Amino acid sequence: MAKTKELSKDTRDKIVHLHKAGKGYREIAKQLGEKRSTVGAIIRKWKKLNMTVNRPQTGAPCKISPRGVSMILRKLRNQPKTTRKELVNDLKRAGTTVSKVTVGNTLRRHGLKSCMARKVPLLKPAHIQACLKFANDHLDDPEETWEKVMWSDETKIELLGHNSTKRVWRKKNDEYHPKNTIPTVKHGGGSIMLWGCFSAHGTGRLHCIKERMTGAMYCEILGNNLLPSVGVAIKPGTTVEELAQWAGHIDMALVMTVEPGFGGQKFMEDMMPKVSWLRSQFPSLDIEVDGGVGPDTIHHCAEAGANMIVSGSAVVGSADPRSVIALLKDVILEAIQKRSLDR
Numbered sequence: 001m002a003k004t005k006e007l008s009k010d011t012r013d014k015i016v017h018l019h020k021a022g023k024g025y026r027e028i029a030k031q032l033g034e035k036r037s038t039v040g041a042i043i044r045k046w047k048k049l050n051m052t053v054n055r056p057q058t059g060a061p062c063k064i065s066p067r068g069v070s071m072i073l074r075k076l077r078n079q080p081k082t083t084r085k086e087l088v089n090d091l092k093r094a095g096t097t098v099s100k101v102t103v104g105n106t107l108r109r110h111g112l113k114s115c116m117a118r119k120v121p122l123l124k125p126a127h128i129q130a131c132l133k134f135a136n137d138h139l140d141d142p143e144e145t146w147e148k149v150m151w152s153d154e155t156k157i158e159l160l161g162h163n164s165t166k167r168v169w170r171k172k173n174d175e176y177h178p179k180n181t182i183p184t185v186k187h188g189g190g191s192i193m194l195w196g197c198f199s200a201h202g203t204g205r206l207h208c209i210k211e212r213m214t215g216a217m218y219c220e221i222l223g224n225n226l227l228p229s230v231g232v233a234i235k236p237g238t239t240v241e242e243l244a245q246w247a248g249h250i251d252m253a254l255v256m257t258v259e260p261g262f263g264g265q266k267f268m269e270d271m272m273p274k275v276s277w278l279r280s281q282f283p284s285l286d287i288e289v290d291g292g293v294g295p296d297t298i299h300h301c302a303e304a305g306a307n308m309i310v311s312g313s314a315v316v317g318s319a320d321p322r323s324v325i326a327l328l329k330d331v332i333l334e335a336i337q338k339r340s341l342d343r
């Protein structure tokens with residue numbers, strides 16, 4: 001990307017002279033055989049500085065032409081994760097050979113700094129919309145309602161490896177622009193699991209689960225945070241027998257019908273035998289299912305014997321969450337009534 005040849009002083013003066021004589025850019029360009037944009041630039045400069053010659057440059061001359069600079073800035077606007085080496089190669093392909101240091105200095109002169117990309121949860125537009133809708137729908141809920149709500153979740157923290165970092169070229173305060181961040185998911189290889197909760201009354205204790213979560217651990221954690229009611233959850237890969245040993249001591253058994261991690265997953269119908277078995281063995285136990293439950297799948301849960309459900313996307317993603325909740329409740333209640341009549 002070689003710099004275009006500079007116009008002579010004579011040509012520059014002629015351009016200004018013709019402009020003063022009332023000629024338009026196009027006419028001047030045609031008469032002198034120059035580009036219209038060049039003519040415009042010379043006249044603008046003359047109007048601003050009252051001179052046509054280039055001012056002597058201060059400092060070392062730029063090694064990258066303005067076009068080259070625009071090219072790399074454009075690239076970083078679209079792909080901030082581009083490395084200096086990639087930019088050096090881009091410039092080389094365009095005819096400019098410079099070092100990575102020169103590229104870095106040029107970018108810094110244009111206000112860009114190489115920073116670590118911020119990690120943000122991997123949220124699809126549908127998740128964002130659903131969260132926003134949930135927040136709007138509950139804006140007017142009375143304070144007493146929120147007093148009774150406890151929020152809890154677990155997250156896997158990777159101690160080694162997978163938490164890859166990436167540098168991005170960005171301006172100050174642009175750290176959370178989606179292009180400058182690395183979307184992260186809660187589960188995806190790692191070594192410790194943290195469980196936490198909070199409510200209007202403050203935060204609960206943070207629990208570090210170093211190995212596999214067992215029923216006993218979960219009882220203990222919930223016991224410390226949620227007394228007097230204690231439930232035990234099993235993931236899809238955990239057998240119902242593992243939970244059964246606690247069933248006589250707990251208030252609720254939760255059968256996960258998706259892999260714990262995030263909402264919007266497909267309901268696992270093959271978890272229903274666990275629910276049916278629990279119901280047959282523990283007729284008065286609260287049995288909850290969580291994951292992928294909505295109007296299309298609720299009847300499986302109800303028929304199997306669940307009397308409590310967690311429904312995320314199907315409710316918050318619906319145009320009419322109240323009627324979805326009512327439908328889910330109706331199907332469950334109907335099945336409970338049928339079971340008590342059959343007994």
Ligand SMILES: O=C(CO)[C@@H](O)[C@H](O)COP(=O)(O)O
Binds near residue numbers: 264293
């Ligand atoms: O916490 C989890 C999964 O980790 C579940 O509670 C889901 O978030 C329920 O959401 P849907 O599957 O109903 O969308």
